[in-house]
Amino acid sequence: MSKINEEMALRLTAALQGMGQQGEVHGLRRLSGGANMETWSFDWQSGEAKEPLILRRLPSGGTSDEGDAHKLDIETEAKVIGAAVKHGVAAPKVRLVLNETNDLGKGFVMSRERGEALPNRLLVDAQYAAAREKLAFQCGAELGKIQQVPLDALPAGLPDNSGDAMLKRLRAMIDQYGAASPVHEVAFKWLQDNAPASTQKVLVHGDFRMGNILVDEQGLVAVLDWEMAYIGHPAADIGLMCANVWRFGSPLPVGGFGVYEDLLSGYESVTGTRPTMEEIRYWQVVTTLGWGLVCLMMQDMYRSGKDRSLERAAIGRRVSESEIDLMLMMEGNL
Incomplete structure (x- = not known):
């Protein structure tokens, strides 16, 4: 273990012991990935018992997480995860x-769950073939459970993107980055004209997709990365x-692994309802427009120096993909 890791291990040990936990940190190592957050794996050894844990923290031990206005601060994210777990959602325990x-x-420190998150393995490896058969249903059911978390159980300050709040957020991003894309302007107008009528507000994970769910051979294990959570529409x-x-x-x-009917059946098994395909298409367009604007932001960061x-350059050049997807989606062909 490097000197830096040894110092971190000592600080982590002191922090956990300060919570009344007897033991010490073993095997601390940084995991790959995570452009916005560092992820460290370690075991908490207490006598013969060993508990696998994860440390998620700002890069290089930073103390300011104000870089992205659309992401929750660390403390709020931890509270959202805690509320979700308390109400039966499969997520790591803080x-x-x-x-x-x-x-x-x-x-924050959370439980380290067993499973795989990498899409290129989950979508292809024979090891997960059986899991893929039932994963869409399981994901639908888990999304239903997330929406069952009472809003009054959530921390104060969670963004409310219901109503026209999401459109205002997208408009601000277009004005900052989207001048070069008429397709994005057309998509925004389409969203204005086709806004869903539902006024129901629920907890939205905000980034529920392959890469942010943990899967084993039996299927869904846990939902990860809650930093984009907000209050919003049930179909988001x-x-x-x-x-x-x-x-x-x-x-x-x-x-990339399932069909709509399985997903919606799983969702309905928990909520008793299911969104219409028109509502789903609306939020597909929201997602795709948002992704296209992220690509423009990455492009701007690269070009400005x-x-x-x-990574910034590779993502930045994908703007045209979002434009093609948007045109197909608005025509109902994707």
Whole structure:
């Protein structure tokens, strides 16, 4: 273990012991991925008992997470996860929210669940063939459970993107980044003209898709990465998961692994209702327009020199994909 890791392990040990937990940190290592958050894996050893845990924190132990206005701060995300778990949602259990006395930056410690999250493995490997057969139903049921979390159980300050709030957010992004794309303007007008009538408000995960769910050979294990959660429309998460950008090149509409009927049957098994295909298409367009604007933002960051990484350039050049998807979706052909 490097000196930096040894120092972190000592600080983590002190933080957990400060919660009345007897034990020490073993096997601390940083996991790959995570452009916005660092993810560290370790075991909490207490006598013969060993508990697998995860530390999620701001990069390099940072203490300010104000870089993205659309993402929750660390403390709020941890509270949302806690509320979801309390009401039966399959998500990691939060063990500790860090504070300034821990000298580890902003972050939290949660349970480390077993499973796979990488789409290229989950969509192809024979190991997960049986899981793929039932995953769409399971995801629908889990989305239903998320929506059963009472709004008064959620932390204060959770964004409310119901009504026209989401359109205002997209309009602001278009005005900042979207001048080069007439297709995005047309899509925004389409959203204005086709807004769903439902006024029901529910907890929305905000990024429910392959890559943010953990799966094993039996299917769905846990829902990860709640930093985009908000209060909004019941069909929002369903539309996001079924948008073409999150099908990873597969012809299957639900996350690249399933069909609408299975997803909606799972959702209905929990909620007793199901959204219309028109509502789902609306939120597919919202997702795709939002993704196209993210691509423009990445393009701008690369061209301006703020971030010359290959990742920014690669994502930035995908604007045209969002335009093609939007035109097909607005015509009902995707």
